[in-house]
Amino acid sequence: MNHIIPLPDDLIEGVDAIGRELGGISDWRVRRLIKMRKITAFKLSGKWCARRSTLRTDIESLERGEAA
Numbered sequence: 907m908n909h910i911i912p913l914p915d916d917l918i919e920g921v922d923a924i925g926r927e928l929g930g931i932s933d934w935r936v937r938r939l940i941k942m943r944k945i946t947a948f949k950l951s952g953k954w955c956a957r958r959s960t961l962r963t964d965i966e967s968l969e970r971g972e973a974a
Contacts, residue, residue: 916957924956928965944968 918924921933924947928936939945940954945964947956 916959918956918958918961919950919953921954924954924961927956927958927961 918927921936924945925931925933925936928945936945936954940947945956946960947954949955
């Protein structure tokens, strides 16, 4: 029997969903921000994921001019 564990509400799955969360930026730009370590993301089963709470913290740091 397969047991599917629901993902927490805080988790965002996929580059496109992360881009929408960040105001509609492109997949390319999301990947670039991840590569530059400006936003925190991780791969889960081959798919980029991020937490809403962590993205908020990352954006606040960028607003303050802090290095990520």
